[in-house]
Amino acid sequence: MLQALPDVQAGVLRSDQPKSFEACRNAAGTGFGPLNLSSVSQRSSRGVAPGAAVCSVTNEGSVAMAVIEHIDQATTGVTRSLSVTGTLHVWSKKP
Template sequence: MDLDDGQSRVEPEDNGAVKDPGGAELLYWPDTCTGIGDYTLRALPNTRVGLLRADMEKSFKSCQAAAGTGFGALALYQTGDREKRGFVEGAALCAVTDQGAVSMAVIEHMDGGATSDVSVSGSLYVWSKSS
């Protein structure tokens, strides 16, 4: 997913490798070939992505700071791990994008779990580099 504009695209399966990230900051990819509830969310290499916890202020400055904290791979189907890491409704993924913008993807709804792929939706806010 490209957090400059919220666009996502489908890539052909290549053992988890992304040949042309095209400005994307996040990758949602299966860990196994079972096709059932095994997707992991990761920040792409050389990106600045972090999690802004649900109880923190949602602002440019707090999001910019959170983007520098890093975001390790997260198996979204593992509800306990997801909650322990703070990836819950009300939290936000923050990034400094390849275009220099600060983006904040607020998690407003999640559905799915151990036996189904997890869907996450919400609002995307982007502060362009010129702001």
């Protein structure tokens, strides 16, 4: 389950949206409810896919953008594992 901590501004930039300071800051204000990452349909409907980004405004006013580059889901017996890799960008209060 992926979810923002209480009192944290977070949101998703879909893969077709620009990955900029302004776009990320605006997306962070849209909210981010709990997301079951192991559910492909939930990920798809929420826009969490390679090329998308999870954006957040830090408690110090900086903007953080985690660009999703790869999502890998594997099942071994009864154990499921999921990994998400990407690049983290952080802008100070002013771009």
